[in-house]
Amino acid sequence: DAGVIQSPRHEVTEMGQEVTLRCKPISGHDYLFWYRQTMMRGLELLIYFNNNVPIDDSGMPEDRFSAKMPNASFSTLKIQPSEPRDSAVYFCASSDIDGNNSPLHFGNGTRLTVT
């Protein structure tokens, strides 16, 4: 089991550019979560999916952020246009179908820096 795989590991971009973060969940997991972590705000849930369908996107900061899950093995988080305040570590996590007992399995994150 390779675990949750995120790419890229680091991303540096200029303000106004489009940024796409990628996530491959653990095979067989049917929940996928996107989190953002900053020193100021801690760990924030952005959006999560069940069986590729978005369940709750209330944490998405604004229309500049969008997330998709076209199939069970891939998800993207896109920021367009990016701003310096988007600088953070973005984590993807997945879990299986054992109800509320299932823990989340996290990737190692993408550190985004917007200059």
Added chain:
Amino acid sequence: GDSVTQMEGPVTLSEEAFLTINCTYTATGYPSLFWYVQYPGEGLQLLLKATKADDKGSNKGFEATYRKETTSFHLEKGSVQVSDSAVYFCALRSGGYQKVTFGIGTKLQVIP
């Protein structure tokens, strides 16, 4: 809505000291409770969990007991090591859509 409150850090302890990190929660229904640990440059990892009242989760010398009457899930370890230095997150999972709610995280630093 659901919420998790945990003590703010940082917590600094000497090696072999006793550790307690407090965690309380509010939730509808019957949540499962978790402690996660995050080492520098890594994602969160599950440390232990408890799925019903009075359950005790344990792993690597850490323990936490699901106390429904006090809505608490305090993390304890009898003798910490330098390698335990990390950020610890309390979390709950509940509801039909199994939403996960995290606390703010508590940074632990263990000095030799």
